[in-house]
Amino acid sequence: MNNLELARIFYEIADILEMKEVEWKPRAYRKAAQAIENLSEDVSEIYKKSGIKSLEEIPGVGESIAEKIEEFLKTKHIKTYEKLKRSLPKHLTELMEFQGLGAKRANILYKKLKIKSIKDLEKAAKQHKISKLQSFKIKTEENILKGIELFKKSSQRTLLGIALPIANNLINELKKSKYVNKISVAGSLRRRAETIGDIDILATSSQPQKVMDLFTALPDVKRILAKGSTKSIVLLKNNMQADIRVIEDKSFGAALQYFTGNKEHNIKLRGIAIKKGLKLNEYGISKKEKYISGKTEEDVYKTLGLNYMDPELRENTGEIEASLKNKLPKLVSLKDIQGDFHVHTIESDGNNTIEEMASAAQKLGYEYICITDHSKSTYIAHGLKEDRLLGHIKNIRKLQKKFKIKIFAGSEIDILPDGTLDYPDEILKKLDIVSVSVHSNFKKQEKDATNRIIKALENKYVHILNHPTNRLINEREPLSLDLDKIFKVASENKKILEINSHPNRLDLKDVYIKKAKEYGCKFSISTDAHSTNSLRYMELGVSQARRGWCEKKDIVNALSLKEIEKLFNIK
């Protein structure tokens, strides 16, 4: 749990140094912060291996930052940081988070008007003090006032599951135009990050201006934030920002690569290009001003001596190195998925019947589905007591006769605070597939919380651990867990970890999936659907599995029905 705190500190150090007009260091601190943020292992674990030396192996971390990490691990403080913080007013770096204000202009505002926070900024703008400054005119003041309204509303990133359909809608609208040739989403959305800052769209056209007009007039648009000849930015009605960029056909691949990012991935690619005497930008790869390639992303990677890599991998977490060694994973895809192991019905807190869920799953082309209603302790969700569960199982067996799709009888069983399960073993024996979840006592200390889950995983009837960390994105912190220990136990006991596809959950999350995979764990990608519509969340879970470098062989519900029956010993 040190990584996020350290990343935050290093980002702030970067901001403070930038305010002080220190050159280059801010970039170094940001690079290190980003690397630490994306680690799949806690820095304390890395430090345990061989101290400062192993810390320096983190890309972007050198001697000085490694020492600061050590200091933090030992004392929970970093003296340089405390000192830097004291040298500026408390909230000053908050100004840099404001759209349109960077270090330079924030600094001017502070020096000339003593503006130290967003609150001060709002006050000064309302009193028209800003437009009186020599280097700030009326337009800036207006933009600040507009920006404040937005700043209050939308400090949170949007869930992937919400942004994706909105973006698809925008793209479908634009596709209708004869002026739009090729079009795609780019950015973090194309990489299928769990949350999205803004929607990036890339298109090709011989008439970019027409596309700008079209885009800024779409029905979802609330306000135009910028409109140029090849690039525009709008604010959507749901307060998300959407950007479009239009280029020529011959640059589509290069631009798509460029705008998909992420930033660190791109910087590394450009480094590779430079070493080969090439220049890489959004228009293509060139040598001495002469265009070489850029029509497709495949061309771009090939020219750089790399294999094509799926967007979900492009986070500069080893994919470029893997590509150079021809060791990129062949990622699992939605069409590999043969069934869903986690769905609810009206018997507990779902909205549809067993028949409706089974029939919807059959329509998706699945071979099997597992009905997993809640166990008795989740009384809020009408969890089933033993007698009701036995009746439920009987009902499932009876309904099977009406369906081609295999309906497994399962249950989402509570792991009680002491690690025992909500049903006794005699009941578990009667279920085809046993999956277990934590639904209470979220605040336990790491040791207790970890032991609670490990005890459940050691039950020989348990097959799957659902939403392992129990986080809700933007809402609830994950359980405090020693995940290394849990992954180790899961792997040794051949227990399956769920990748929960619900937009709010996406749990396990990408970096932990990758880590668990290294421990040899297998995964089930499930929707936790409470209605037939939500079965479609599967693509979100698959995208996170892909971000965790999973191949078909890592995913249990990519197995055929026969293989599943063999795996779970179901007769």
Added chain:
DNA sequence: GCCGTTTTCGGCCCGACTGTTTTCAGTCG
């Protein structure tokens, strides 16, 4: 402050848009 198959010193991604501007700096992604 970091980094190295051009380098242990001297570089550090690069281009669009806005407005502070009329030839350029600041900010963003």
